[in-house]
Amino acid sequence: MQLSKPYLLFLGDATSFLDCKTGAGLRDWCPFDVIGQHALPAGTVDLGIPALSLAESAARGARSLVIGVAPVGGAIPPGWWPTLFAALEAGLDIVSGMHMRLGEVPGLAPSAARLGRKLFDVRHADRRFAAGTGKKRMGRRVLTVGMDCAIGKKYTALALAKALTERGIEASFRATGQTGIMISGRGVAIDAVVADFIAGAAEWLSPDNKPDHWDVVEGQGSLFHPAYAGVTLGLVHGTQPDALVLCHDPRRQTIDDFPHCPLPTLEEAMRQYLTAAKVTNRHSRFIGVSLDTSRLADPERLELQSRLEAQLNLPVIDPMRDGAARLAAAIERDFPRAA
Amino acid sequence: MQLSKPYLLFLGDATSFLDCKTGAGLRDWCPFDVIGQHALPAGTVDLGIPALSLAESAARGARSLVIGVAPVGGAIPPGWWPTLFAALEAGLDIVSGMHMRLGEVPGLAPSAARLGRKLFDVRHADRRFAAGTGKKRMGRRVLTVGMDCAIGKKYTALALAKALTERGIEASFRATGQTGIMISGRGVAIDAVVADFIAGAAEWLSPDNKPDHWDVVEGQGSLFHPAYAGVTLGLVHGTQPDALVLCHDPRRQTIDDFPHCPLPTLEEAMRQYLTAAKVTNRHSRFIGVSLDTSRLADPERLELQSRLEAQLNLPVIDPMRDGAARLAAAIERDFPRAA
Numbered sequence: 001m002q003l004s005k006p007y008l009l010f011l012g013d014a015t016s017f018l019d020c021k022t023g024a025g026l027r028d029w030c031p032f033d034v035i036g037q038h039a040l041p042a043g044t045v046d047l048g049i050p051a052l053s054l055a056e057s058a059a060r061g062a063r064s065l066v067i068g069v070a071p072v073g074g075a076i077p078p079g080w081w082p083t084l085f086a087a088l089e090a091g092l093d094i095v096s097g098m099h100m101r102l103g104e105v106p107g108l109a110p111s112a113a114r115l116g117r118k119l120f121d122v123r124h125a126d127r128r129f130a131a132g133t134g135k136k137r138m139g140r141r142v143l144t145v146g147m148d149c150a151i152g153k154k155y156t157a158l159a160l161a162k163a164l165t166e167r168g169i170e171a172s173f174r175a176t177g178q179t180g181i182m183i184s185g186r187g188v189a190i191d192a193v194v195a196d197f198i199a200g201a202a203e204w205l206s207p208d209n210k211p212d213h214w215d216v217v218e219g220q221g222s223l224f225h226p227a228y229a230g231v232t233l234g235l236v237h238g239t240q241p242d243a244l245v246l247c248h249d250p251r252r253q254t255i256d257d258f259p260h261c262p263l264p265t266l267e268e269a270m271r272q273y274l275t276a277a278k279v280t281n282r283h284s285r286f287i288g289v290s291l292d293t294s295r296l297a298d299p300e301r302l303e304l305q306s307r308l309e310a311q312l313n314l315p316v317i318d319p320m321r322d323g324a325a326r327l328a329a330a331i332e333r334d335f336p337r338a339a
Numbered sequence: 340m341q342l343s344k345p346y347l348l349f350l351g352d353a354t355s356f357l358d359c360k361t362g363a364g365l366r367d368w369c370p371f372d373v374i375g376q377h378a379l380p381a382g383t384v385d386l387g388i389p390a391l392s393l394a395e396s397a398a399r400g401a402r403s404l405v406i407g408v409a410p411v412g413g414a415i416p417p418g419w420w421p422t423l424f425a426a427l428e429a430g431l432d433i434v435s436g437m438h439m440r441l442g443e444v445p446g447l448a449p450s451a452a453r454l455g456r457k458l459f460d461v462r463h464a465d466r467r468f469a470a471g472t473g474k475k476r477m478g479r480r481v482l483t484v485g486m487d488c489a490i491g492k493k494y495t496a497l498a499l500a501k502a503l504t505e506r507g508i509e510a511s512f513r514a515t516g517q518t519g520i521m522i523s524g525r526g527v528a529i530d531a532v533v534a535d536f537i538a539g540a541a542e543w544l545s546p547d548n549k550p551d552h553w554d555v556v557e558g559q560g561s562l563f564h565p566a567y568a569g570v571t572l573g574l575v576h577g578t579q580p581d582a583l584v585l586c587h588d589p590r591r592q593t594i595d596d597f598p599h600c601p602l603p604t605l606e607e608a609m610r611q612y613l614t615a616a617k618v619t620n621r622h623s624r625f626i627g628v629s630l631d632t633s634r635l636a637d638p639e640r641l642e643l644q645s646r647l648e649a650q651l652n653l654p655v656i657d658p659m660r661d662g663a664a665r666l667a668a669a670i671e672r673d674f675p676r677a678a
Contacts, residue, residue: 132566134565190534192533194361194533195529195530195567198534200566202441226471226472226538228535229538229576230537230538231534239667258472279562282486
């Protein structure tokens, strides 16, 4: 899956900023790839970027219309369909992370074929993968793993890839979820592959590379999640991570929306992730912890971070506030370059 | 997926008994559901059951032609196609565990539709499942888990379901793989579902039941397998097993075909399976160990079993030699009936 940038973000008729989380993520993480936003007359959300017509965006070089809004249910409402056809006519590909496929919009696929445009359903994995091999690959890999879903694994990986690059270490962000794929323009929606091929898809995603190159792989789910842990484990095994970063939200005591599923301690979580990782990489180790402290004021936040640093003997950062320079430094210290 | 029995086993042009493992499993585990075998002229394998024409088998009540042979590659060779069409004409459904779908045989699906017959691809999961909930269900569940693939999980589950029934305990074998599905006539090919829904499919497979009813769930893969552990973990979480049986082949030191992946000790394996199981059932425990001792002579076998029993403080059986009565007894002792 290789998407064409730059993007025009489609916000539909959204009136809730939260529904436009995908669009906001793209604006924040690949601002130079986002030309503007486009909404229907009923839409009220403003991402603070230029509001452009389809023709204007095409004239400014846009290559894809990206659906940056996710209404509950995952369907593509009929009210959006005329915009999708018009986007194809304006010369744009369409990128969607909805459950409903673009090809299910009546007539859209034939239109795209006629116009030579492409439709990308990043939530679906149409490619077939081989089973995992467990064989060691060249290059280095770091994986963000979580206490739960939606706890900063993607943001941490993006921040770490950036921090490594800034430090002069070659690094590639490897996307495993739909927003990550839109940000980087490629990747695998790992939770959408057939169960037998989770690890194989993860191996494919972070292939052989130069000895000092780092793949920064976006984690998914959690080993402690009653619904999604299988995805997480296959991703850990296939990535064969040299380094792990544990992502946590200190407010969470249980899996989100699963009050009957308590979270383990951070130490126990790290122990279980390491046990899993060592099936395919016996030298795997944690190099840091990433917290979502967005609801904490500074004195409380700094106290928590320093307490956890002492307790775990690892750097503890919030990537949104601190960046990931300290994680990159830990990688540089713990994994000396061959050269 | 609900298959129609009894079966006629199709052995194609097989000349290797090993290729007919599926057919042999059906003959052994559901002999009353198997009417006979049917081979092409070039085929030389004999399962020791009546060789019948399609018409003869239909006259004796056969409802399905089951492909009981698996050539390397998983394709359905064109040499078999005339037999498949003839089976539909004779009034039989067709059941296949091949990678290639029956619907990919040109013209077969329209023929089936015209004749009112069904095509079942038990390796594929066309049904959609919900995500797992982690919520406790009524009834009891026991899951066979393995040190590796192909290590007796299906046979152990079948033997245990039989032994429980013989003891007067209501029990259902729940199939998660293709041969298991053919044996029981229903089930879910758990490794073929979309990764996000492994646990959800396992929950669906062993639904709410009477308080003293036992689902005996066929395990898949291994937590220590670099390719398939994600499937295993999702199955553990979704099953929420009250009881676990560890399956092992004492000759194996590494994952089969993965010499770079050593197996942990049995104690360590049990510890890791229990840690996983306790995410959704904190009372989960092991009730026995099942060994494949087919290559061991009796003195050596008995010595091994009694040594492991002392070491693990659990009954250790070989279901092919001993049956599973001692596992059923352990269940009856450890889980007193409500009535």
